Amino acid sequence: MSFTLQLFLVSSLPLILALLLLKSLYFPSKSDKNLPPSPPKLPLIGNLHQLGSSPHRALHAMAQTYGPLMLLRLGTVPVLVASSVDAARDIMKTHDIIFSNRPKLNIPSILCYGSKDIAFAQYGEYWRQVKSIAVLHLLTNKRVQSYRHVREDEMALMIEKIRDTHKSEVNLSELLISLTNNVVCRVALGRTYEGRKFKSLLERFLELLGCFSVGSYVPSLAWVDRLTGLERRADEIAKEFDEFFESVIDEHVSKKFVGVESQDLVDILLEVQRDNSTGFHIEKDVIKAIILDVFAAGTDTTFTNLEWAISELLRHPQAMKKLQQEAWEIGQGRPMITEDDLEKMAYLKAVLKETLRLHTPIPLLVPRESTQDVKLLGYDIPSGTQVIINAWAIARDPSKWEEPNEFRPERFLNSPIDYKGLHFEFIPFGGGRRGCPAIQFAMAINELVLANLVYKFHFTLVSEEDLDMSESIGLTVHKKRPILVSATSCS
Template identity: 75%
Template structure:
């Protein structure tokens, strides 16, 4: 009797398992077949992580040659869609902009930006709309950006004075440009400058960590690796150090309001006023103020300096372009002591040089990642909700189907060419586009234009040594920097 019962039980279980298997197979076969983008072979657990190397923008560009303008990678447990052409970027940031307007939650950026309460990394929703409206309506309006022109003039004059004081000896121009962009950002955001070397070091470490690779963000059950490597501790330490600094700045403003220029409010003043008067119709928390200030520093200093450094590097490598720019600037300057911001609109070749520089060397080559909020068809492929999206702006800027001789520095390609970097032409998107496009384009580019125009107006620049023509790159967090600093000798042109 026992054997009969056991046999019956085993038979019933086996029958049930077979039925369940058949039902599952039938259910799976009844589901519509997913048409996924091309995907390179992947390894267990890590997926395609090993293929990214030390220069992900270059590695992804090379992979796109084999797998196409839209490919699907697997980084640990995370599906990542990679766009490498203007057409795909247009589909993502224009046609389906709303669906792809979210940001993925990444462990490091989340910690450093007070739970992603800044503008760049906050998830799409009501808070992001409120934070962006503060930037667009109060911080980065055309009127507000123009109001800081005295700051830009002062710091550009100071740069020229420092170079003149060297009396034609070798000048580390990279160091001076970092100091200038730091000072402009500090005065505009905080009301005054701060200890240059100390602040520069803090900002460099912050930005480096912001773009660091976190194993736990891609393979959650290996989060302990970030702790073991010391990454979590370093993030906590730099987060506290930056928080202490910004907290001190806010308290300084509350207790003794600073005004850098007579009658001119800085960004901290504006944010505190919005908090105090509730002018936006919602309450702005202290941590939210700090997160927005961090955005200003990350976007206003590093990317601006990087663009200037690459532009000067390219001009030193291309003397004819340098000469042509100097002719334009000096014809308009007519021997006056400085180029003013009113002069800049007349300088078409200056603008072409900066466009060409940012095409070849976008400061954030992979932009800030997007994330899909729902299932969507993209160029005929099925993209699932929650898919992370990388837009390779570096690859798009070097796409041979768009650009003739894409790897060559040719500013003339932008003369009488409507393509611009403001997010309307997807062939050139160093600042992104759509809802999540950078709102600080004008603020950054006017500094670049003013400083570059005055440098070539006031000085003839010559590379100090042949090795300084090296244009190799290094990645610091999210941004690409020139690996070697620019060392030049300077010959004054106008007293």
């Protein structure tokens, strides 16, 4: 080899290496695997830059180009995005066991006792045991019905608060979150915790749970989460919640407080721990993690569904009128609509279903992870692939829903489609083994509250700006602007 050629190779080495790197990123070598389509990606961050401020909308738009199954690269993590009914069915039913694991995510792990809760725990014997405890001891139909008086008490208090405004401005969003928080507190902890500090703690917890952690997707850049203070904030909130739950458990053990409900969730979990009736030892951290799940899901998603439902009714006066007519016929002038009346309110149920369809509380659900290689709609999905199901996009699929962007509760009248995870065109609570186990608990609150609000009051928007339906993005999608109304008694 001549000296000139050697010199050329040495001087060109950096350029050659850069070209090889780019080739591997943009033109990967052919493999015998039939992988789903993938959009172009950038070095290191992959497709992260394409998610934007509304990931469910961005992924929906990308699916129009790349199809109902896309394979993205978020940092160093392969992520499968499913945006069709068939894909959702295969993931949550046909191959449910393979896709029942959860990926290890840094912030949920910090906040939820090392992911010892039900939502983020790894699939396996531990998860099966804690879910079984929740389903058999906390969320049975009998147990949910036993808290009926709590829901009706808090509903009556909310009606009085609205009446006391004497037609002046009412922040309905604030009242709704207060009601759901009080119901969950009484059911879970035995009494209310209404202080601003407690509500702030819950808000900060939910905000962080929806934050993007660089370290979860680019492990080599985990230091960024420390530099930005994300890990520090998560540690602080986890510590605050732990101290709060520690004091709650101490109160229950010693019964220091008065005015206790008959038996709350902490009582039940302590009883299961004491009797060891399941054969599975429940540590104190597990009790805290389960109660934390009840708070995060029970308060946030329930309040969100109510807020969007009322917003849509205010935007659609004909639907509001139809629901009020149903409520007045059922209530017949009585002080309140009770839970015994709700089964007869078909339009009420249709309004809440349509709200869940248009405004799926957790639009991308909670991520899953494949535990072995599997075929999905003809594509090869490698083990260890993170899976995102875009429930929001599926609920707006024009091939499954007529005029999918329109609020039309009538579509659910005389329809068998329900939200319990068996109809994959409508999965606001997920489905399969990892579906939400607290659907009945949440919907009992939603139905009672919405029925009584429209039964007791006429609402008028304070400003046309309050019709703004902009979203505030996090793990749960909230309405950005609160609902400000004046309320006039119907009687």
